[in-house]
Amino acid sequence: MATMHAMMLDAPRTPLVMRWPAVIKPGQVNDDPVMNVDIAETLLDAAHIKVPDEMQGASMLPILKGEHPDNWRKYVYYHYYESGGEQNVAKHIGVRSDRYKLIYYYENNDWELYDLQKDPNELNNVYGNPDYKQIQDSLKNELQIQMKKFKDNL
Secondary structure, three states: OEEEEEEEOOOOOEEEEEEEOOOOOOOOEEEEEOOOHHHHHHOOOOOOOOOOOOOOOOHHHHHHHHOOOOOOOEEEEEEEEOOOOOOOOOOEEEEEEEOOOEEEOOOOOEEEEEOOOOOOOOOOOOOOOHHHHHHHHHHHHHHHHHHOOOOOOO
């Protein structure tokens, strides 16, 4: 059976498991960050249909073929629109790299920053810690870039 495990870096780390024996090698694993908005573009690309410019994702086809494109995204952006409910999490936006995750709870004007290498369970918020000032500023800038890219105006 040919399967590939890729990592969807939405809010939580969500695994993406795919099977396509003609393309995906058995046991293939890829850690390049993908998002749910990439699925439609991938299906269109696989069907040799031009992806409309207004679509926001990227085709995962090169990744499925075992490639690691140099121009593949380094950050994943997400927006959590609901507040309260079963999870009782305030509305927020976030940006994540392979090591860091920055979250902005815009209703509360509250920030969180996690070093996922040192704190994979996100228990130690390092936002405001002087040791993380440079990465904090960089991720805030990246958050703005991603909001603009995805046309997300709070």
